[in-house]
Amino acid sequence: xxxxxxxxxxxxxxxxxxxxxxxxxxxxxxxxxxxxxxxxxxxxxxxxxxxxxxxxxxxxxxxxxxxxxxxxxxxxxxxxxxxxxxxxxxxxxxxxxxxxxxxxxxxxxxxxxxxxxxxxxxxxxxxxxxxxxxxxxxxxxxxxxxxxxxxxxxxxxxxxxxxxxxxxxxxxxxxxxxxxxxxxxxxxxxxxxxxxxxxxxxxxxxxxxxxxxxxxxxxxxxxxxxxxxxxxxxxxxxxxxxxxxxxxxxxxxxxxxxxxxxxxxxxxxxxxxxxxxxxxxxxxxxxxxxxxxxxxxxxxxxxxxxxxxxxxxxxxxxxxxxxxxxxxxxxxxxxxxxxxxxxxxxxxxxxxxxxxxxxxxxxxxxxxxxxxxxxxxxxxxxxxxxxxxxxxx
Numbered sequence: 001x002x003x004x005x006x007x008x009x010x011x012x013x014x015x016x017x018x019x020x021x022x023x024x025x026x027x028x029x030x031x032x033x034x035x036x037x038x039x040x041x042x043x044x045x046x047x048x049x050x051x052x053x054x055x056x057x058x059x060x061x062x063x064x065x066x067x068x069x070x071x072x073x074x075x076x077x078x079x080x081x082x083x084x085x086x087x088x089x090x091x092x093x094x095x096x097x098x099x100x101x102x103x104x105x106x107x108x109x110x111x112x113x114x115x116x117x118x119x120x121x122x123x124x125x126x127x128x129x130x131x132x133x134x135x136x137x138x139x140x141x142x143x144x145x146x147x148x149x150x151x152x153x154x155x156x157x158x159x160x161x162x163x164x165x166x167x168x169x170x171x172x173x174x175x176x177x178x179x180x181x182x183x184x185x186x187x188x189x190x191x192x193x194x195x196x197x198x199x200x201x202x203x204x205x206x207x208x209x210x211x212x213x214x215x216x217x218x219x220x221x222x223x224x225x226x227x228x229x230x231x232x233x234x235x236x237x238x239x240x241x242x243x244x245x246x247x248x249x250x251x252x253x254x255x256x257x258x259x260x261x262x263x264x265x266x267x268x269x270x271x272x273x274x275x276x277x278x279x280x281x282x283x284x285x286x287x288x289x290x291x292x293x294x295x296x297x298x299x300x301x302x303x304x305x306x307x308x309x310x311x312x313x314x315x316x317x318x319x320x321x322x323x324x325x326x327x328x329x330x331x332x333x334x335x336x337x338x339x340x341x342x343x344x345x346x347x348x349x350x351x352x353x354x355x356x357x358x359x360x361x362x363x364x365x366x367x368x369x370x371x372x373x374x375x376x377x378x379x380x381x382x383x384x385x386x387x388x389x390x391x392x393x
Contacts, residue, residue, distance in 0.1 A: 003392065004037040006124040008117070010108050010133045011050075012042035014065055015279075017229055017260070020130040020152045021047075022306050023177065023201045026377070027127075027150075027384070028067055030202035034381035039068040041117070041126075043110045043135065052108040053077060059112070072113035082106035089157045100161050107134035114142050121146045125392055127175075130303075131167070132158045140167050148173045148388070153181050154301040155325070165189040173391045175384070177201050177304035180325040197387045202377035203309045209283075209290035218257070218275060218291075222354060224319070225292035227259040227285060227307050228299070235298030235321055240266065240274075242298075242346045247273055249347070253354065257292065259285055289314035293353055293360065294337075300324040309375060312336050312367025317360050319349055336367020 009024045024040065032038040046056035053076050061070045085103045088095060095103065117126060117139055126143050128136040131151035140147045149171040153159055168174055168189060176182040176198045185191060224243070230236045243256050244267065256270075259277040266274045277288060289295060295311035300323045308318045308327060318337030320327040322345070331337035338353075340346040353360045 003125045004039055004123055005031055005388070006039050006041050006117075006126045008041045008113075008126050008128045008135060008139050009130075010043055010135045011045045011047050012040050012069055012071075013047060016047040018048055019302070019304065019306065023150075023152065023304065024129060026202040026204065026306070027380075030377035030381040031384060032067065034378065034385060036381075036385060039070055039124075041070050041072070041113065043074045043108060043113065044071045045074055045108060053079065070116075072110040072116065074108055074110045077106045077109065079106070092157055094157070095161060097162070100163050103158075103161070104134060104137050104163065107132075107137070109134035109138055114138050118142045125388060128171075131164070137163075137167060140171050144170055145172045147171045148175060148391070150175045150177070151181075151185070152177065152303040153185055154303060155184055156301055159184070159188060171195075173197065173387070175199050175387070178326050178329065180329040181303045184325065195391075197383075199383045199387060200375050200380050201304045201306065202380040203306060203313070203371055203375040205313060205372060205376050207283075207286060207313070209286035209314045211287065211291035214284075214287040214291035218277075222254050222293045223257040223275070223288075223291060224254055224294060224296050224350065225257045225259065225288055225311075225316075226296050226298075227289070230258060230260055230265070233299075233301060235300060238321070239296055239298040240270065242343050243274075244270055245343055246347055246350060250351075254293070254350065256296075257288060259288055286310065286314055289316055292316050293350075294319045297321065297324075297327050299327070302326045305330070308337070308367075309371045312364060312371050315361070315364040315368055317353065317363035317367065319346070319353075330370075334367045334370030336363050336370055338363070 007024055007028050028038050028040055044055035044057040045052055055073045057071050059071050059073050081102050085099045121143050126147045128139050129150035129152055174196045179198055182198050228234050255273050255275055257275045259280045289311045294317045297308050297318055297320045300321055302324050305327055311318055320331055320337055320339040322328055322339040322341040328339045331339055338349045340349055
């Protein structure tokens with residue numbers, strides 16, 4: 001690629017939570033390591049959970065962990081108007097055209113960013129992610145044929161907004177992280193197959209984990225691990241419900257270890273068997289994965305799931321929610337996990353993994369082989385550069 005690759009995201013930081021945020025970091029590092037000229041372009045907002053009116057970071061260009069990062073101030077928004085529409089989406093309502101316009105208008109947006117993208121468009125190929133923020137809507141509108149959309153699409157009400165297809169059409173290309181994500185997009189809108197590609201996400205592979213180190217700090221016994229945000233949108237409440245039922249039927253045989261930001265709201269009856277690990281360093285998270293019976297991925301809103309790939313690299317299986325097409329498809333393709341539709345299947349899966357350690361180990365090995373064969377960063381970066389060269393050279 002002769003042009004600089006600009007990865008455009010609402011916010012950026014080395015450790016801020018979120019799947020799209022982690023995908024951006026991984027992709028930027030992999031592309032730069034492959035020899036591409038890469039820059040991350042973000043707003044000054046700290047992260048998703050922050051006030052989108054607050055410019056936390058200073059505007060301008062910096063270098064962070066070896067990557068060029070350029071930030072832009074956001075304009076003030078009508079938070080109340082956005083929240084009103086967002087509550088409708090949370091209830092699964094179909095938004096009217098005026099409500100969709102409000103959702104986009106009052107999202108996180110930066111006129112300064114748009115001015116920069118427009119005035120420097122000849123120098124860059126812009127990669128926008130994820131799909132549902134104002135930085136992406138505005139950026140693709142401004143940059144058109146110089147833009148590539150990496151939507152990180154979920155099966156959610158926002159994905160059914162009637163304003164979306166025009167954004168997909170305007171971009172020069174659309175890159176999906178999984179086959180199931182592209183299938184979802186195809187079910188929602190007409191796609192030009194020549195403008196789409198399924199390229200995956202880079203997953204750092206050259207690391208090791210120490211299960212004994214985790215157990216030395218947290219005690220012996222079997223752990224089911226959850227790693228991620230502890231909110232309903234990621235399925236954590238469902239996991240707590242199922243784990244409470246399981247613990248009532250199988251007292252004392254299993255603990256739930258929770259890794260992520262914030263303190264999870266755990267019912268008193270579960271306090272003795274839920275271990276809050278809090279925010280972990282990458283190495284500590286990997287040690288926890290290696291020590292676990294399995295990683296629970298109850299979310300139904302995934303377009304890739306880096307955390308399940310990391311669990312496989314640690315040699316441990318995944319227990320996924322059958323309602324998520326992406327994670328169940330990865331379990332099937334890899335042979336690295338099992339998936340549940342309802343509590344009964346959840347209980348049967350956990351019982352089987354506890355009783356059959358050879359099965360759990362085999363699933364973990366198969367998952368690891370799958371990740372190494374498909375998502376090693378150099379391989380993924382080569383796919384991206386080949387695809388982008390075909391679209392823009």
